[in-house]
Amino acid sequence: xxxxxxxxxxxxxxxxxxxxxxxxxxxxxxxxxxxxxxxxxxxxxxxxxxxxxxxxxxxxxxxxxxxxxxxxxxxxxxxxxxxxxxxxxxxxxxxxxxxxxxxxxxxxxxxxxxxxxxxxxxxxxxxxxxxxxxxxxxxxxxxxxxxxxxxxxxxxxxxxxxxxxxxxxxxxxxxxxxxxxxxxxxxxxxxxxxxxxxxxxxxxxxxxxxxxxxxxxxxxxxxxxxxxxxxxxxxxxxxxxxxxxxxxxxxxxxxxxxxxxxxxxxxxxxxxxxxxxxxxxxxxxxxxxxxxxx
Amino acid sequence: xxxxxxxxxxxxxxxxxxxxxxxxxxxxxxxxxxxxxxxxxxxxxxxxxxxxxxxxxxxxxxxxxxxxxxxxxxxxxxxxxxxxxxxxxxxxxxxxxxxxxxxxxxxxxxxxxxxxxxxxxxxxxxxxxxxxxxxxxxxxxxxxxxxxxxxxxxxxxxxxxxxxxxxxxxxxxxxxxxxxxxxxxxxxxxxxxxxxxxxxxxxxxxxxxxxxxxxxxxxxxxxxxxxxxxxxxxxxxxxxxxxxxxxxxxxxxxxxxxxxxxxxxxxxxxxxxxxxxxxxxxxxxxxxxxxxxxxxxxxxxxxxxxxxxxxxxxxxxxxxxxxxxxxxxxxxxxxxxxxxxxxxxxxxxxxxxxxxxxxxxxxxxxxxxxxxxxxxxxxxxxxxxxxxxxxxxxxxxxxxxxxxxxxxxxxxxxxxxxxxxxxxxxxxxxxxxxxxxxxxxxxxxxxxxxxxxxxxxxxxxxxxx
Numbered sequence: 001x002x003x004x005x006x007x008x009x010x011x012x013x014x015x016x017x018x019x020x021x022x023x024x025x026x027x028x029x030x031x032x033x034x035x036x037x038x039x040x041x042x043x044x045x046x047x048x049x050x051x052x053x054x055x056x057x058x059x060x061x062x063x064x065x066x067x068x069x070x071x072x073x074x075x076x077x078x079x080x081x082x083x084x085x086x087x088x089x090x091x092x093x094x095x096x097x098x099x100x101x102x103x104x105x106x107x108x109x110x111x112x113x114x115x116x117x118x119x120x121x122x123x124x125x126x127x128x129x130x131x132x133x134x135x136x137x138x139x140x141x142x143x144x145x146x147x148x149x150x151x152x153x154x155x156x157x158x159x160x161x162x163x164x165x166x167x168x169x170x171x172x173x174x175x176x177x178x179x180x181x182x183x184x185x186x187x188x189x190x191x192x193x194x195x196x197x198x199x200x201x202x203x204x205x206x207x208x209x210x211x212x213x214x215x216x217x218x219x220x221x222x223x224x225x226x227x228x229x230x231x232x233x234x235x236x237x238x239x240x241x242x243x244x245x246x247x248x249x250x251x252x253x254x255x256x257x258x259x260x261x262x263x264x265x266x267x268x269x270x271x272x273x274x275x276x277x278x279x280x281x282x283x284x285x286x287x288x289x290x291x292x293x294x
Numbered sequence: 295x296x297x298x299x300x301x302x303x304x305x306x307x308x309x310x311x312x313x314x315x316x317x318x319x320x321x322x323x324x325x326x327x328x329x330x331x332x333x334x335x336x337x338x339x340x341x342x343x344x345x346x347x348x349x350x351x352x353x354x355x356x357x358x359x360x361x362x363x364x365x366x367x368x369x370x371x372x373x374x375x376x377x378x379x380x381x382x383x384x385x386x387x388x389x390x391x392x393x394x395x396x397x398x399x400x401x402x403x404x405x406x407x408x409x410x411x412x413x414x415x416x417x418x419x420x421x422x423x424x425x426x427x428x429x430x431x432x433x434x435x436x437x438x439x440x441x442x443x444x445x446x447x448x449x450x451x452x453x454x455x456x457x458x459x460x461x462x463x464x465x466x467x468x469x470x471x472x473x474x475x476x477x478x479x480x481x482x483x484x485x486x487x488x489x490x491x492x493x494x495x496x497x498x499x500x501x502x503x504x505x506x507x508x509x510x511x512x513x514x515x516x517x518x519x520x521x522x523x524x525x526x527x528x529x530x531x532x533x534x535x536x537x538x539x540x541x542x543x544x545x546x547x548x549x550x551x552x553x554x555x556x557x558x559x560x561x562x563x564x565x566x567x568x569x570x571x572x573x574x575x576x577x578x579x580x581x582x583x584x585x586x587x588x589x590x591x592x593x594x595x596x597x598x599x600x601x602x603x604x605x606x607x608x609x610x611x612x613x614x615x616x617x618x619x620x621x622x623x624x625x626x627x628x629x630x631x632x633x634x635x636x637x638x639x640x641x642x643x644x645x646x647x648x649x650x651x652x653x654x655x656x657x658x659x660x661x662x663x664x665x666x667x668x669x670x671x672x673x674x675x676x677x678x679x680x681x682x683x684x685x686x687x688x689x690x691x692x693x694x695x696x697x698x699x700x701x702x703x704x705x706x707x708x709x710x711x712x713x714x715x716x717x718x719x720x721x722x723x724x725x726x727x728x729x730x731x732x733x734x735x736x737x738x739x740x741x742x743x744x745x746x747x748x749x750x751x752x753x754x755x756x757x758x759x
Contacts, residue, residue, distance in 0.1 A: 043694060
């Protein structure tokens with residue numbers, strides 16, 4: 001093939017330009033560490049990377065929700081545990097009060113103690129969570145759920161549950177319906193108090209001791225439920241952390257370059273660039289004009 | 295019988311002929327860098343010999359003369375280059391337009407629409423976990439605003455790109471007109487030169503170069519006329535004929551890919567113009583997708599939010615603005631109007647988290663958070679995030695296809711160029727060696743002339759004695 005001067009020089013320019021561009025691209029990949037910087041670099045990879053990013057961001061949110069749920073459950077557990085202690089004290093008072101050797105004055109003093117236990121129980125029932133929400137109010141968490149009217153405890157909350165989204169297809173009830181447990185406990189203590197004031201020792205030993213025990217069992221059951229949920233949250237948290245890690249490495253696999261490969265590519269491109277420059281500098285020196293004298 | 299000075303005539307004609315050859319070589323060297331230039335060669339022809347009787351018949355050659363100066367050109371390659379130019383022009387215009395669109399997406403990364411969709415649904419999930427937390431509501435408001443701004447911003451960025459491509463269409467039509475005028479003018483000059491029997495090589499080169507430039511802009515067909523001019527057509531539309539340059543229609547429609555004027559509508563099938571039409575149509579289709587995304591976000595989110603009750607007891611409220619604009623009455627549709635409801639925009643606490651008005655009822659927020667994984671019928675049964683990812687994937691595929699096609703067409707054009715250059719390009723080495731040859735020939739002819747002069751002079755001096 002006949003090579004024209006213009007074509008010869010154009011091909012040098014094209015060779016140098018192309019090689020320089022490949023060096024630049026390889027250098028960008030090494031510098032940014034990214035294989036995909038725009039969708040056209042790998043449209044399919046971009047789509048999967050977007051899906052993985054979305055999944056990752058969502059899971060990060062679910063993990064934040066788990067923290068909220070843990071707060072509510074933890075505070076509830078503490079209140080129920082305190083209430084449980086109150087009931088233990090009530091149980092001990094009942095055992096003491098059932099003893100016939102006590103004087104009526106001593107029993108009245110015990111009744112005083114029961115009143116104080118009742119007041120503290122109401123405080124427990126109106127306990128607030130980390131953000132000031134009333135824990136045992138159903139969904140009506142913005143007002144005190146329990147008030148004492150006469151000798152009974154009145155519940156002003158509702159029977160609805162507070163639900164927290166814990167995953168793409170899972171959610172968890174984080175509140176404990178306090179009305180059955182706290183009302184029951186309050187009533188049992190009230191009965192003990194009345195029997196102490198009335199000196200009905202028989203009734204104390206026949207009913208109150210057993211009932212307080214049952215009431216305490218009820219509290220313990222609720223605490224058990226919370227414990228199970230806390231365990232489930234812990235598992236979900238671990239699972240989420242692992243999935244976030246998996247997704248991070250998945251996104252990296254798609255978007256990031258294999259560094260050793262990138263550096264090899266860069267060196268190769270550099271060598272090709274040098275070769276193109278050498279060829280051009282040698283080639284341009286050659287001309288028939290160098291060999292003929294004018 | 296030839297006269298005594300026959301030999302001097304022959305030598306001086308040879309000197310003239312070699313001088314012409316050197317002139318042509320000089321012209322070739324001078325145009326080594328001229329685009330579209332075809333190297334020229336002088337064709338030499340020996341003069342008719344004369345026959346005379348000198349005892350018997352003798353035929354003696356009559357010397358040499360330049361019979362023509364022609365350009366070396368392969369017309370078949372030129373036609374192939376025109377069609378390659380049209381394809382290259384089309385894919386280059388498409389690639390240029392779509393890469394700019396791609397850059398506006400800012401994907402993949404943490405700052406595009408995809409991320410703001412996820413964060414929008416996350417904010418609802420967060421609100422569902424703390425329904426009466428004012429901060430969570432402010433977060434929902436902010437996330438909704440960001441999402442609306444990004445979708446609207448992308449739509450406007452696409453509008454900008456569309457406007458840029460449209461102005462390029464106007465430029466391209468002006469460019470076509472200007473090339474058409476140039477070609478018609480050169481055609482006239484060529485016709486005049488040809489009429490007096492000349493071979494206007496350089497004018498033809500210039501004309502052919504203009505035709506090649508034009509072929510990159512639109513799909514043209516050429517037809518050579520016997521008088522040396524070329525007629526140019528774009529399918530049914532005549533651009534240049536014996537009547538001269540025609541006015542290129544300047545009304546265009548990208549959707550149908552046509553130019554039109556009072557006389558008719560003309561299809562554009564390739565070239566830069568077609569590439570610009572294609573990329574405008576692609577941009578329009580991306581905008582349709584964004585409209586669809588915005589419309590479905592608006593209706594789906596509002597439908598759920600309207601069933602909620604906010605902390606002030608308000609219900610039936612929209613989250614995204616869907617109040618028709620009055621004067622002129624236009625429904626709030628598409629991405630261009632995508633924004634928060636004015637109430638929500640003014641006060642985040644008007645956002646409804648639940649249905650009952652209870653402080654910790656997060657059922658609406660939960661339902662809205664669940665929308666993230668819901669497949670929407672109007673979005674090809676894809677979730678919001680998937681639908682947008684599909685759009686990003688589509689843009690990526692379009693750009694990489696256009697780029698691949700541009701790369702292919704570039705190598706095709708380069709391949710043909712190298713063949714054209716091989717035939718028509720000037721090689722300085724060739725010209726140098728030709729120059730030496732012509733110089734030596736000239737020197738020999740001069741020497742011959744001086745010898746003849748010497749012999750004639752000897753003869754005259756002899757008679758003087």
